[in-house]
Amino acid sequence: MKHEITFIHDVRKNLLDTVAGFSDEQLNEKVKEDKWSIMQVLDHLYLIEMSITKTIQKILKNGETVSIAPKPIQYTVDRSTKVEAPSYVAPTDDFLTLEAVKEKLKNSRTALLQVIEQTSEEKLQEKGFPHPIFGLMSLDQWIPFIGYHEKRHIAQIEELIELKSRQMNESGTK
Template identity: 55%
Template structure:
């Protein structure tokens, strides 16, 4: 599990590096009608990470043991398949500063690490929670999924930066 947390940290570092030289105005600028701003992408990542931490916590307490196949979560980074975010994961349209968003991302990462660190590793393998694309996924796969999901959106951020 430790290697997954390290993987996620490395991706998060890449994510923050990709936006570090942008102003709050650039981060919140709509570059294409109907597409998220860079800040909205960051907010979406915070929402997903917070939701995953809660889902893991809930499933560890209430979920049944079940065997599920390993899912090809590394395919998450393939952006040739467009995926509409579930409504709960849609970001706010309000202006958010980078400092405020960094704090939110730090907070959601802290919660995820706490949940995983305080979990029984066997239960993370034995319990599962549904993922909209991959179906029922073991809890231990949800942790690296966060990293792959962020990596997918780094590509989106790079596309948006080109249009600034």
């Protein structure tokens, strides 16, 4: 589990580095009406991590022991297949500050790590819950999934930054 924890920490650092240097206004601005703002992407990542953490806790308490084959979760980063976020992890339309969202992300990560630290790897391997694309996934696969999911959204954020840059170049503003 040490490798998985290092992985999700590294991806989170990359995520925060990607948005560093932008103002709250820039991060909340939508470059297209049908796309999330960068801040909404960050809020979504917080909601996903909290949802997964709460579900892991619930399954550890009440879930049945099952045998689950590993899933190819590394394909999560492939953005050629659009996946609609369930409503319970849809981001807010409210204006958010980066400082506030960083705090939320820190709290969701702390909650996840507490669950991992209090649970044996065996328990994480023998229980699971379904993913909308991959089907039934063991709890231990949900942890690196968070990292792959964030990597997927880092690519989305980079696309939004590039799109905004193109819009500014086309309009002649800096």
